[in-house]
Amino acid sequence: MDTRIPALIGIDWGTTRLRAYQIDRTGSVLERRESDRGIITISDGRFEEALGSVIDGWPPGLPILMCGMIGSRQGWREMPYCPCPVRAVDLSRTVATVGTGRGSIRILGGVSSMAQNQQYDVMRGEETQIFGIESLSASQLVVSPGTHSKWAVIEDSAIRSFRTYMTGELYALLREHSILGRLMQGQEGAPIDETSFMDGVRSSFEDQDLLHVLFTVRTQALFGKQPPAMLPSYLSGILIGSEVSGAVRRHAAQCAVVISSPELGALYQMALSAAGLRNVAQVDGDQAVARGLWRLWQLQGAGS
Protein backbone atom coordinates (compact mmCIF):
# COMPACT_ATOMS: atom_id res chain seq x y z
CA MET A 1 0.00 0.00 0.00
CA ASP A 2 1.38 3.39 -0.95
CA THR A 3 1.01 5.40 2.25
CA ARG A 4 1.61 8.66 0.37
CA ILE A 5 -1.88 8.55 -1.08
CA PRO A 6 -3.97 11.44 0.28
CA ALA A 7 -6.82 10.24 2.45
CA LEU A 8 -8.30 13.36 4.10
CA ILE A 9 -8.34 17.12 3.87
CA GLY A 10 -8.24 18.51 7.40
CA ILE A 11 -9.18 22.14 7.97
CA ASP A 12 -8.58 24.27 11.05
CA TRP A 13 -10.68 27.33 10.30
CA GLY A 14 -10.30 30.00 12.95
CA THR A 15 -11.33 33.60 13.44
CA THR A 16 -8.42 35.08 11.50
CA ARG A 17 -6.67 32.14 9.80
CA LEU A 18 -7.54 29.12 7.71
CA ARG A 19 -5.10 26.19 7.81
CA ALA A 20 -5.56 23.29 5.40
CA TYR A 21 -3.77 19.94 5.57
CA GLN A 22 -3.69 17.18 3.00
CA ILE A 23 -3.27 14.09 5.13
CA ASP A 24 -2.17 10.61 4.02
CA ARG A 25 -3.35 7.20 5.21
CA THR A 26 -0.90 7.21 8.14
CA GLY A 27 -2.03 10.59 9.38
CA SER A 28 1.05 12.41 8.07
CA VAL A 29 0.73 15.80 6.41
CA LEU A 30 1.49 15.68 2.69
CA GLU A 31 0.90 19.36 2.07
CA ARG A 32 -0.03 22.33 4.21
CA ARG A 33 -1.58 25.61 3.13
CA GLU A 34 -2.40 28.67 5.20
CA SER A 35 -4.54 31.64 4.38
CA ASP A 36 -5.78 34.81 6.07
CA ARG A 37 -9.36 33.93 5.07
CA GLY A 38 -10.47 33.55 8.70
CA ILE A 39 -14.22 33.43 9.34
CA ILE A 40 -14.39 37.15 10.15
CA THR A 41 -13.32 37.89 6.56
CA ILE A 42 -16.13 35.85 5.00
CA SER A 43 -19.24 37.82 4.10
CA ASP A 44 -22.64 36.56 2.98
CA GLY A 45 -21.83 33.01 4.06
CA ARG A 46 -19.46 32.44 1.13
CA PHE A 47 -17.48 29.79 2.98
CA GLU A 48 -17.48 27.28 0.13
CA GLU A 49 -15.87 29.77 -2.21
CA ALA A 50 -13.16 30.68 0.31
CA LEU A 51 -12.43 27.02 1.02
CA GLY A 52 -12.24 26.26 -2.69
CA SER A 53 -9.67 29.00 -3.25
CA VAL A 54 -7.42 27.61 -0.52
CA ILE A 55 -7.53 23.91 -1.45
CA ASP A 56 -7.59 24.59 -5.18
CA GLY A 57 -5.87 21.82 -7.11
CA TRP A 58 -6.03 19.25 -4.34
CA PRO A 59 -7.52 15.89 -5.35
CA PRO A 60 -11.28 16.10 -5.75
CA GLY A 61 -13.41 13.62 -3.88
CA LEU A 62 -11.29 13.58 -0.71
CA PRO A 63 -13.31 13.75 2.49
CA ILE A 64 -13.04 17.06 4.35
CA LEU A 65 -13.14 17.43 8.15
CA MET A 66 -13.11 20.84 9.82
CA CYS A 67 -12.58 22.14 13.32
CA GLY A 68 -12.39 25.60 14.86
CA MET A 69 -14.55 28.70 14.77
CA ILE A 70 -16.07 27.51 11.49
CA GLY A 71 -18.49 25.63 13.80
CA SER A 72 -19.44 28.77 15.74
CA ARG A 73 -22.45 31.02 15.37
CA GLN A 74 -20.41 33.22 13.03
CA GLY A 75 -19.21 30.20 11.03
CA TRP A 76 -20.60 27.95 8.32
CA ARG A 77 -22.79 25.83 10.61
CA GLU A 78 -23.27 26.38 14.33
CA MET A 79 -22.28 23.23 16.18
CA PRO A 80 -22.89 22.52 19.86
CA TYR A 81 -20.22 22.30 22.52
CA CYS A 82 -19.47 18.87 24.00
CA PRO A 83 -19.50 19.36 27.76
CA CYS A 84 -16.44 18.20 29.72
CA PRO A 85 -15.29 15.56 30.41
CA VAL A 86 -14.80 14.90 26.69
CA ARG A 87 -13.02 11.93 25.14
CA ALA A 88 -11.90 11.93 21.51
CA VAL A 89 -14.71 9.56 20.64
CA ASP A 90 -17.30 11.95 22.12
CA LEU A 91 -15.98 14.81 20.04
CA SER A 92 -15.82 12.65 16.91
CA ARG A 93 -19.58 12.10 17.21
CA THR A 94 -20.35 15.80 17.51
CA VAL A 95 -20.20 16.46 13.83
CA ALA A 96 -22.52 17.80 11.13
CA THR A 97 -22.44 17.17 7.42
CA VAL A 98 -22.82 20.08 4.99
CA GLY A 99 -23.41 19.50 1.30
CA THR A 100 -21.22 21.43 -1.13
CA GLY A 101 -20.34 21.42 -4.79
CA ARG A 102 -17.32 19.23 -4.01
CA GLY A 103 -19.26 16.71 -1.94
CA SER A 104 -20.24 16.75 1.67
CA ILE A 105 -17.89 18.11 4.31
CA ARG A 106 -17.95 17.58 8.06
CA ILE A 107 -17.75 20.22 10.77
CA LEU A 108 -16.82 19.31 14.34
CA GLY A 109 -18.33 20.82 17.47
CA GLY A 110 -16.40 22.59 20.23
CA VAL A 111 -15.93 21.77 23.89
CA SER A 112 -17.34 23.53 26.94
CA SER A 113 -16.28 23.40 30.56
CA MET A 114 -18.07 24.62 33.66
CA ALA A 115 -16.18 25.83 36.70
CA GLN A 116 -17.29 25.40 40.31
CA ASN A 117 -18.62 28.96 40.29
CA GLN A 118 -20.91 28.05 37.36
CA GLN A 119 -18.86 30.01 34.84
CA TYR A 120 -18.71 28.44 31.39
CA ASP A 121 -15.61 28.23 29.29
CA VAL A 122 -15.42 27.31 25.62
CA MET A 123 -12.98 26.31 22.91
CA ARG A 124 -13.14 25.44 19.25
CA GLY A 125 -10.08 23.97 17.60
CA GLU A 126 -7.74 23.54 20.56
CA GLU A 127 -9.56 20.32 21.60
CA THR A 128 -8.59 18.86 18.21
CA GLN A 129 -4.96 19.85 18.81
CA ILE A 130 -5.08 18.21 22.22
CA PHE A 131 -6.44 14.93 20.85
CA GLY A 132 -3.68 15.09 18.26
CA ILE A 133 -0.86 14.95 20.81
CA GLU A 134 0.83 11.65 20.13
CA SER A 135 2.35 11.32 23.56
CA LEU A 136 -0.83 12.37 25.41
CA SER A 137 -0.60 10.58 28.72
CA ALA A 138 -3.59 9.51 30.74
CA SER A 139 -3.16 12.42 33.15
CA GLN A 140 -1.59 15.69 32.10
CA LEU A 141 -1.70 19.46 31.89
CA VAL A 142 -1.81 20.80 28.34
CA VAL A 143 -1.54 24.43 27.27
CA SER A 144 -2.27 25.81 23.84
CA PRO A 145 -0.99 29.40 24.16
CA GLY A 146 -2.02 32.26 21.93
CA THR A 147 -4.54 35.09 21.65
CA HIS A 148 -6.78 33.14 24.02
CA SER A 149 -4.60 30.52 25.71
CA LYS A 150 -6.31 27.30 26.73
CA TRP A 151 -5.17 25.24 29.73
CA ALA A 152 -6.66 21.77 29.76
CA VAL A 153 -6.53 19.11 32.44
CA ILE A 154 -6.35 15.62 30.94
CA GLU A 155 -7.60 12.72 33.05
CA ASP A 156 -8.20 9.17 31.82
CA SER A 157 -7.37 10.48 28.33
CA ALA A 158 -10.36 12.85 28.47
CA ILE A 159 -10.38 16.64 28.67
CA ARG A 160 -11.72 16.92 32.21
CA SER A 161 -11.81 20.74 32.38
CA PHE A 162 -10.09 23.76 30.88
CA ARG A 163 -9.67 27.49 31.32
CA THR A 164 -9.07 30.32 28.85
CA TYR A 165 -6.58 33.14 29.52
CA MET A 166 -6.71 36.23 27.29
CA THR A 167 -2.93 36.60 27.38
CA GLY A 168 -2.11 37.14 23.72
CA GLU A 169 -4.95 39.57 23.16
CA LEU A 170 -3.98 41.64 26.21
CA TYR A 171 -0.36 41.75 25.03
CA ALA A 172 -1.38 43.08 21.62
CA LEU A 173 -3.80 45.61 23.13
CA LEU A 174 -1.30 46.94 25.66
CA ARG A 175 1.49 47.10 23.14
CA GLU A 176 -0.57 48.89 20.49
CA HIS A 177 -2.96 51.11 22.40
CA SER A 178 -1.82 51.68 26.00
CA ILE A 179 0.36 54.25 27.70
CA LEU A 180 2.81 51.38 28.25
CA GLY A 181 3.12 50.81 24.51
CA ARG A 182 4.18 54.45 24.06
CA LEU A 183 7.22 53.85 26.27
CA MET A 184 8.39 50.93 24.16
CA GLN A 185 10.94 50.68 21.42
CA GLY A 186 11.63 47.72 19.22
CA GLN A 187 9.84 46.36 16.23
CA GLU A 188 6.74 44.26 16.33
CA GLY A 189 7.83 40.64 16.09
CA ALA A 190 11.37 41.29 17.32
CA PRO A 191 12.74 38.35 19.31
CA ILE A 192 11.98 38.34 23.02
CA ASP A 193 14.87 39.10 25.36
CA GLU A 194 15.03 36.23 27.83
CA THR A 195 16.38 38.23 30.78
CA SER A 196 13.69 40.93 30.57
CA PHE A 197 11.05 38.28 29.91
CA MET A 198 12.03 36.41 33.07
CA ASP A 199 12.08 39.71 35.03
CA GLY A 200 8.44 40.07 34.01
CA VAL A 201 7.62 36.46 34.88
CA ARG A 202 9.09 36.97 38.36
CA SER A 203 7.13 40.23 38.81
CA SER A 204 3.90 38.28 38.26
CA PHE A 205 5.00 35.33 40.40
CA GLU A 206 5.73 37.72 43.31
CA ASP A 207 2.54 39.73 43.00
CA GLN A 208 -0.79 38.42 41.74
CA ASP A 209 -2.47 41.80 41.20
CA LEU A 210 -2.07 41.98 37.43
CA LEU A 211 -3.66 45.45 37.19
CA HIS A 212 -0.88 46.65 39.49
CA VAL A 213 2.00 44.61 38.07
CA LEU A 214 1.30 46.01 34.59
CA PHE A 215 2.12 49.47 35.93
CA THR A 216 5.66 48.29 36.73
CA VAL A 217 6.29 48.44 32.97
CA ARG A 218 6.05 52.20 33.44
CA THR A 219 8.08 52.41 36.64
CA GLN A 220 10.78 50.06 35.33
CA ALA A 221 11.14 52.43 32.37
CA LEU A 222 11.00 55.53 34.57
CA PHE A 223 13.77 54.35 36.87
CA GLY A 224 15.93 52.94 34.07
CA LYS A 225 15.53 49.30 35.15
CA GLN A 226 14.49 48.18 31.67
CA PRO A 227 15.63 49.94 28.49
CA PRO A 228 12.77 50.87 26.12
CA ALA A 229 13.73 48.11 23.68
CA MET A 230 13.36 45.49 26.46
CA LEU A 231 9.90 46.61 27.61
CA PRO A 232 7.95 44.40 25.14
CA SER A 233 9.84 41.38 26.54
CA TYR A 234 9.18 42.50 30.11
CA LEU A 235 5.45 42.97 29.37
CA SER A 236 5.29 39.55 27.71
CA GLY A 237 6.87 38.05 30.84
CA ILE A 238 4.33 39.75 33.11
CA LEU A 239 1.38 38.41 31.12
CA ILE A 240 2.68 34.88 30.53
CA GLY A 241 3.88 34.83 34.14
CA SER A 242 0.42 35.79 35.37
CA GLU A 243 -1.18 33.10 33.20
CA VAL A 244 1.29 30.38 34.20
CA SER A 245 1.23 31.16 37.92
CA GLY A 246 -2.56 31.20 37.91
CA ALA A 247 -2.86 27.94 35.99
CA VAL A 248 -0.16 26.09 37.92
CA ARG A 249 -1.58 27.20 41.28
CA ARG A 250 -4.76 25.29 40.35
CA HIS A 251 -3.10 22.07 39.27
CA ALA A 252 -0.24 20.55 41.22
CA ALA A 253 1.18 19.04 38.03
CA GLN A 254 4.81 18.06 37.57
CA CYS A 255 4.68 17.91 33.80
CA ALA A 256 2.94 19.73 30.98
CA VAL A 257 2.73 19.81 27.20
CA VAL A 258 2.84 23.13 25.31
CA ILE A 259 1.25 23.11 21.85
CA SER A 260 2.82 25.99 19.93
CA SER A 261 5.56 27.27 17.69
CA PRO A 262 9.09 26.61 18.98
CA GLU A 263 9.57 30.34 19.82
CA LEU A 264 6.45 30.70 21.96
CA GLY A 265 6.96 27.22 23.36
CA ALA A 266 10.41 28.23 24.63
CA LEU A 267 8.91 31.17 26.56
CA TYR A 268 6.26 28.96 28.17
CA GLN A 269 8.91 26.37 28.98
CA MET A 270 10.95 29.01 30.82
CA ALA A 271 7.95 30.28 32.76
CA LEU A 272 6.71 26.77 33.60
CA SER A 273 10.16 25.73 34.70
CA ALA A 274 10.35 28.81 36.97
CA ALA A 275 6.98 27.73 38.40
CA GLY A 276 8.53 24.42 39.41
CA LEU A 277 7.41 22.07 36.63
CA ARG A 278 10.13 19.59 35.89
CA ASN A 279 9.00 18.10 32.66
CA VAL A 280 7.66 20.37 29.93
CA ALA A 281 7.36 19.08 26.37
CA GLN A 282 6.65 21.19 23.30
CA VAL A 283 4.49 19.93 20.45
CA ASP A 284 4.10 21.67 17.10
CA GLY A 285 0.60 23.14 16.73
CA ASP A 286 0.28 22.31 13.04
CA GLN A 287 1.22 18.69 13.54
CA ALA A 288 -1.11 18.40 16.52
CA VAL A 289 -4.20 19.74 14.77
CA ALA A 290 -3.59 17.68 11.60
CA ARG A 291 -3.08 14.55 13.63
CA GLY A 292 -6.14 15.36 15.75
CA LEU A 293 -8.31 15.77 12.66
CA TRP A 294 -7.02 12.46 11.31
CA ARG A 295 -7.68 10.69 14.59
CA LEU A 296 -11.21 12.10 14.91
CA TRP A 297 -11.88 11.14 11.30
CA GLN A 298 -10.81 7.58 12.01
CA LEU A 299 -13.02 7.47 15.10
CA GLN A 300 -15.94 8.43 12.89
CA GLY A 301 -15.42 5.16 11.06
CA ALA A 302 -13.27 6.79 8.39
CA GLY A 303 -16.18 8.06 6.37
CA SER A 304 -18.58 5.24 7.01
Add this chain to the structure above:
Amino acid sequence: MDTRIPALIGIDWGTTRLRAYQIDRTGSVLERRESDRGIITISDGRFEEALGSVIDGWPPGLPILMCGMIGSRQGWREMPYCPCPVRAVDLSRTVATVGTGRGSIRILGGVSSMAQNQQYDVMRGEETQIFGIESLSASQLVVSPGTHSKWAVIEDSAIRSFRTYMTGELYALLREHSILGRLMQGQEGAPIDETSFMDGVRSSFEDQDLLHVLFTVRTQALFGKQPPAMLPSYLSGILIGSEVSGAVRRHAAQCAVVISSPELGALYQMALSAAGLRNVAQVDGDQAVARGLWRLWQLQGAGS
Protein backbone atom coordinates in the same frame (compact mmCIF):
# COMPACT_ATOMS: atom_id res chain seq x y z
CA MET B 1 -11.70 90.40 56.69
CA ASP B 2 -13.52 89.52 53.51
CA THR B 3 -12.86 85.86 53.13
CA ARG B 4 -14.03 85.97 49.50
CA ILE B 5 -10.80 87.62 48.42
CA PRO B 6 -8.82 85.29 46.16
CA ALA B 7 -5.57 84.17 47.72
CA LEU B 8 -4.17 81.42 45.47
CA ILE B 9 -4.53 79.91 42.03
CA GLY B 10 -4.23 76.15 42.38
CA ILE B 11 -3.55 74.06 39.27
CA ASP B 12 -3.87 70.30 38.83
CA TRP B 13 -2.21 69.76 35.47
CA GLY B 14 -2.42 66.18 34.34
CA THR B 15 -1.68 64.18 31.23
CA THR B 16 -4.98 64.95 29.49
CA ARG B 17 -6.69 67.63 31.62
CA LEU B 18 -5.86 70.95 33.24
CA ARG B 19 -7.96 71.97 36.23
CA ALA B 20 -7.63 75.47 37.67
CA TYR B 21 -9.04 76.68 41.01
CA GLN B 22 -9.26 80.21 42.30
CA ILE B 23 -9.03 79.71 46.05
CA ASP B 24 -9.93 82.19 48.80
CA ARG B 25 -8.27 82.78 52.14
CA THR B 26 -10.22 79.99 53.81
CA GLY B 27 -9.25 77.44 51.19
CA SER B 28 -12.66 77.47 49.50
CA VAL B 29 -12.92 77.41 45.71
CA LEU B 30 -14.24 80.71 44.29
CA GLU B 31 -14.10 79.61 40.68
CA ARG B 32 -13.14 76.46 38.86
CA ARG B 33 -12.09 76.04 35.24
CA GLU B 34 -11.25 72.89 33.33
CA SER B 35 -9.56 72.45 29.99
CA ASP B 36 -8.39 69.63 27.75
CA ARG B 37 -4.94 71.24 27.52
CA GLY B 38 -3.26 68.33 29.31
CA ILE B 39 0.52 68.15 29.11
CA ILE B 40 0.47 65.76 26.15
CA THR B 41 -1.22 68.49 24.08
CA ILE B 42 1.51 71.07 24.76
CA SER B 43 4.21 71.27 22.12
CA ASP B 44 7.53 73.14 22.20
CA GLY B 45 7.25 73.73 25.95
CA ARG B 46 4.51 76.35 25.52
CA PHE B 47 3.10 75.73 29.00
CA GLU B 48 2.91 79.42 29.96
CA GLU B 49 0.73 80.20 26.97
CA ALA B 50 -1.65 77.30 27.70
CA LEU B 51 -1.90 78.27 31.36
CA GLY B 52 -2.59 81.89 30.43
CA SER B 53 -5.45 80.88 28.16
CA VAL B 54 -7.13 78.88 30.95
CA ILE B 55 -6.80 81.44 33.79
CA ASP B 56 -7.38 84.43 31.52
CA GLY B 57 -9.11 87.24 33.40
CA TRP B 58 -8.26 85.97 36.86
CA PRO B 59 -6.63 88.54 39.17
CA PRO B 60 -3.00 89.16 38.23
CA GLY B 61 -0.38 88.84 40.93
CA LEU B 62 -1.98 85.86 42.67
CA PRO B 63 0.47 83.13 43.63
CA ILE B 64 0.17 79.96 41.56
CA LEU B 65 0.83 76.42 42.89
CA MET B 66 0.73 73.38 40.61
CA CYS B 67 0.61 69.65 41.09
CA GLY B 68 0.35 66.69 38.74
CA MET B 69 2.16 65.53 35.62
CA ILE B 70 3.27 69.12 34.99
CA GLY B 71 6.17 68.18 37.30
CA SER B 72 7.10 65.11 35.23
CA ARG B 73 9.80 64.68 32.61
CA GLN B 74 7.22 65.56 29.94
CA GLY B 75 6.01 68.59 31.93
CA TRP B 76 7.19 72.15 32.52
CA ARG B 77 9.87 71.30 35.04
CA GLU B 78 10.89 67.81 36.11
CA MET B 79 10.49 67.55 39.88
CA PRO B 80 11.73 64.67 42.02
CA TYR B 81 9.53 62.17 43.82
CA CYS B 82 9.34 62.35 47.64
CA PRO B 83 9.92 58.79 48.84
CA CYS B 84 7.34 57.31 51.20
CA PRO B 85 6.58 57.79 54.01
CA VAL B 86 5.56 61.34 53.05
CA ARG B 87 3.84 63.90 55.28
CA ALA B 88 2.19 66.99 53.85
CA VAL B 89 5.06 69.12 55.12
CA ASP B 90 7.59 66.96 53.26
CA LEU B 91 5.71 67.38 50.03
CA SER B 92 5.28 71.12 50.58
CA ARG B 93 9.08 71.46 50.60
CA THR B 94 9.53 69.56 47.34
CA VAL B 95 8.74 72.52 45.15
CA ALA B 96 10.46 74.52 42.42
CA THR B 97 9.87 78.07 41.34
CA VAL B 98 9.58 78.90 37.67
CA GLY B 99 9.66 82.51 36.44
CA THR B 100 6.94 83.55 34.01
CA GLY B 101 5.55 86.74 32.54
CA ARG B 102 2.92 86.75 35.30
CA GLY B 103 5.38 86.26 38.13
CA SER B 104 6.87 83.13 39.54
CA ILE B 105 4.84 79.96 39.87
CA ARG B 106 5.53 76.90 41.97
CA ILE B 107 5.50 73.27 40.87
CA LEU B 108 5.22 70.43 43.39
CA GLY B 109 7.04 67.11 43.21
CA GLY B 110 5.40 63.70 43.16
CA VAL B 111 5.59 60.78 45.57
CA SER B 112 7.29 57.40 45.13
CA SER B 113 6.82 54.16 47.00
CA MET B 114 8.95 51.03 47.02
CA ALA B 115 7.45 47.61 47.57
CA GLN B 116 9.14 44.72 49.35
CA ASN B 117 10.09 43.24 45.99
CA GLN B 118 11.98 46.46 45.14
CA GLN B 119 9.38 47.60 42.62
CA TYR B 120 8.86 51.34 42.53
CA ASP B 121 5.50 53.02 42.28
CA VAL B 122 4.83 56.67 41.51
CA MET B 123 2.11 59.29 41.59
CA ARG B 124 1.79 62.94 40.69
CA GLY B 125 -1.34 64.79 41.76
CA GLU B 126 -3.13 62.14 43.80
CA GLU B 127 -0.89 62.85 46.84
CA THR B 128 -2.22 66.43 46.79
CA GLN B 129 -5.80 65.10 46.72
CA ILE B 130 -4.98 62.84 49.67
CA PHE B 131 -3.55 65.69 51.75
CA GLY B 132 -6.69 67.65 50.89
CA ILE B 133 -9.04 65.17 52.57
CA GLU B 134 -10.47 67.12 55.45
CA SER B 135 -11.41 64.09 57.49
CA LEU B 136 -8.10 62.29 56.88
CA SER B 137 -7.64 60.17 59.96
CA ALA B 138 -4.26 59.16 61.32
CA SER B 139 -4.62 55.66 59.89
CA GLN B 140 -6.66 54.92 56.80
CA LEU B 141 -6.92 53.38 53.35
CA VAL B 142 -7.50 55.93 50.58
CA VAL B 143 -8.28 55.21 46.94
CA SER B 144 -8.24 57.67 44.09
CA PRO B 145 -9.79 55.63 41.26
CA GLY B 146 -9.39 56.39 37.59
CA THR B 147 -7.23 55.61 34.57
CA HIS B 148 -4.47 54.60 36.98
CA SER B 149 -6.10 54.09 40.38
CA LYS B 150 -3.96 54.83 43.42
CA TRP B 151 -4.40 53.01 46.73
CA ALA B 152 -2.61 54.69 49.60
CA VAL B 153 -2.06 53.52 53.15
CA ILE B 154 -2.13 56.43 55.60
CA GLU B 155 -0.30 56.01 58.91
CA ASP B 156 0.45 58.78 61.40
CA SER B 157 -1.05 61.18 58.84
CA ALA B 158 1.68 60.26 56.35
CA ILE B 159 1.37 58.35 53.07
CA ARG B 160 3.21 55.22 54.16
CA SER B 161 2.95 53.34 50.86
CA PHE B 162 0.75 53.12 47.79
CA ARG B 163 0.04 50.99 44.75
CA THR B 164 -1.20 51.83 41.26
CA TYR B 165 -3.82 49.71 39.43
CA MET B 166 -4.34 50.30 35.70
CA THR B 167 -8.08 49.69 36.00
CA GLY B 168 -9.52 52.61 34.04
CA GLU B 169 -7.03 52.28 31.21
CA LEU B 170 -7.71 48.53 30.85
CA TYR B 171 -11.45 49.18 30.81
CA ALA B 172 -11.13 51.70 27.98
CA LEU B 173 -8.74 49.44 26.02
CA LEU B 174 -10.94 46.37 26.33
CA ARG B 175 -14.08 48.26 25.53
CA GLU B 176 -12.66 49.97 22.46
CA HIS B 177 -10.21 47.50 20.96
CA SER B 178 -10.82 43.94 22.21
CA ILE B 179 -12.94 41.06 21.03
CA LEU B 180 -15.00 41.65 24.19
CA GLY B 181 -15.83 45.18 23.10
CA ARG B 182 -17.28 43.84 19.85
CA LEU B 183 -19.88 41.86 21.82
CA MET B 184 -21.09 44.94 23.66
CA GLN B 185 -23.98 47.23 23.08
CA GLY B 186 -24.74 50.45 24.87
CA GLN B 187 -23.32 53.91 24.45
CA GLU B 188 -20.04 55.08 25.88
CA GLY B 189 -20.82 56.81 29.16
CA ALA B 190 -24.18 55.09 29.67
CA PRO B 191 -24.92 54.54 33.36
CA ILE B 192 -23.58 51.34 34.88
CA ASP B 193 -26.15 48.64 35.68
CA GLU B 194 -25.63 47.74 39.33
CA THR B 195 -26.69 44.09 39.05
CA SER B 196 -24.35 43.31 36.17
CA PHE B 197 -21.60 45.37 37.80
CA MET B 198 -21.88 43.30 40.99
CA ASP B 199 -21.94 40.06 38.94
CA GLY B 200 -18.56 41.16 37.59
CA VAL B 201 -17.27 42.10 41.05
CA ARG B 202 -18.20 38.65 42.35
CA SER B 203 -16.54 36.97 39.37
CA SER B 204 -13.27 38.64 40.34
CA PHE B 205 -13.72 37.98 44.05
CA GLU B 206 -14.21 34.27 43.33
CA ASP B 207 -11.30 33.92 40.92
CA GLN B 208 -8.11 35.95 41.01
CA ASP B 209 -6.86 35.06 37.51
CA LEU B 210 -7.87 38.27 35.77
CA LEU B 211 -6.66 37.05 32.34
CA HIS B 212 -9.16 34.21 32.72
CA VAL B 213 -12.03 36.11 34.34
CA LEU B 214 -12.01 38.63 31.49
CA PHE B 215 -12.94 35.79 29.13
CA THR B 216 -16.18 35.28 31.09
CA VAL B 217 -17.42 38.47 29.40
CA ARG B 218 -17.45 36.39 26.25
CA THR B 219 -18.98 33.26 27.77
CA GLN B 220 -21.60 35.23 29.69
CA ALA B 221 -22.64 36.74 26.36
CA LEU B 222 -22.46 33.40 24.54
CA PHE B 223 -24.72 31.63 27.04
CA GLY B 224 -27.13 34.54 27.39
CA LYS B 225 -26.23 35.27 31.03
CA GLN B 226 -25.65 38.97 30.34
CA PRO B 227 -27.42 40.85 27.56
CA PRO B 228 -25.07 42.81 25.26
CA ALA B 229 -26.14 46.14 26.80
CA MET B 230 -25.09 44.91 30.26
CA LEU B 231 -21.62 43.70 29.23
CA PRO B 232 -19.88 47.07 29.82
CA SER B 233 -21.22 47.04 33.40
CA TYR B 234 -20.12 43.43 33.87
CA LEU B 235 -16.63 44.22 32.53
CA SER B 236 -16.40 47.27 34.81
CA GLY B 237 -17.32 45.04 37.75
CA ILE B 238 -14.62 42.49 36.85
CA LEU B 239 -11.92 45.15 36.69
CA ILE B 240 -12.93 47.15 39.76
CA GLY B 241 -13.55 43.86 41.59
CA SER B 242 -10.04 42.66 40.73
CA GLU B 243 -8.55 45.97 41.91
CA VAL B 244 -10.56 46.08 45.15
CA SER B 245 -9.99 42.45 46.09
CA GLY B 246 -6.26 42.79 45.45
CA ALA B 247 -5.96 46.00 47.46
CA VAL B 248 -8.15 44.88 50.34
CA ARG B 249 -6.31 41.53 50.63
CA ARG B 250 -3.15 43.51 51.40
CA HIS B 251 -4.65 45.78 54.02
CA ALA B 252 -7.00 44.49 56.68
CA ALA B 253 -8.77 47.86 56.84
CA GLN B 254 -12.31 48.38 58.07
CA CYS B 255 -12.76 51.79 56.52
CA ALA B 256 -11.66 53.62 53.42
CA VAL B 257 -12.05 56.96 51.66
CA VAL B 258 -12.77 57.11 47.92
CA ILE B 259 -11.73 60.33 46.15
CA SER B 260 -13.86 60.55 43.03
CA SER B 261 -17.03 61.69 41.33
CA PRO B 262 -20.24 60.51 43.03
CA GLU B 263 -20.93 58.03 40.18
CA LEU B 264 -17.57 56.27 40.29
CA GLY B 265 -17.53 56.57 44.08
CA ALA B 266 -20.80 54.66 44.29
CA LEU B 267 -19.32 51.76 42.29
CA TYR B 268 -16.25 51.59 44.54
CA GLN B 269 -18.47 51.79 47.61
CA MET B 270 -20.46 48.77 46.40
CA ALA B 271 -17.31 46.76 45.65
CA LEU B 272 -15.64 47.73 48.93
CA SER B 273 -18.74 46.88 50.87
CA ALA B 274 -18.88 43.46 49.18
CA ALA B 275 -15.24 43.01 50.22
CA GLY B 276 -16.28 43.50 53.85
CA LEU B 277 -15.40 47.13 54.51
CA ARG B 278 -17.97 48.66 56.81
CA ASN B 279 -17.22 52.31 56.54
CA VAL B 280 -16.53 53.83 53.12
CA ALA B 281 -16.66 57.60 52.66
CA GLN B 282 -16.65 59.41 49.34
CA VAL B 283 -14.85 62.72 48.86
CA ASP B 284 -15.13 64.93 45.79
CA GLY B 285 -11.90 64.93 43.77
CA ASP B 286 -12.08 68.60 42.84
CA GLN B 287 -12.57 69.73 46.40
CA ALA B 288 -9.81 67.45 47.61
CA VAL B 289 -7.18 68.67 45.17
CA ALA B 290 -8.06 72.36 45.69
CA ARG B 291 -7.93 71.94 49.45
CA GLY B 292 -4.68 69.98 49.17
CA LEU B 293 -3.06 72.73 47.11
CA TRP B 294 -4.23 75.34 49.62
CA ARG B 295 -2.90 73.30 52.54
CA LEU B 296 0.48 72.71 50.89
CA TRP B 297 0.68 76.40 50.06
CA GLN B 298 0.09 77.29 53.69
CA LEU B 299 2.76 74.80 54.79
CA GLN B 300 5.18 76.61 52.48
CA GLY B 301 4.66 79.67 54.66
CA ALA B 302 1.97 81.12 52.43
CA GLY B 303 4.38 82.55 49.91
CA SER B 304 7.13 83.50 52.31
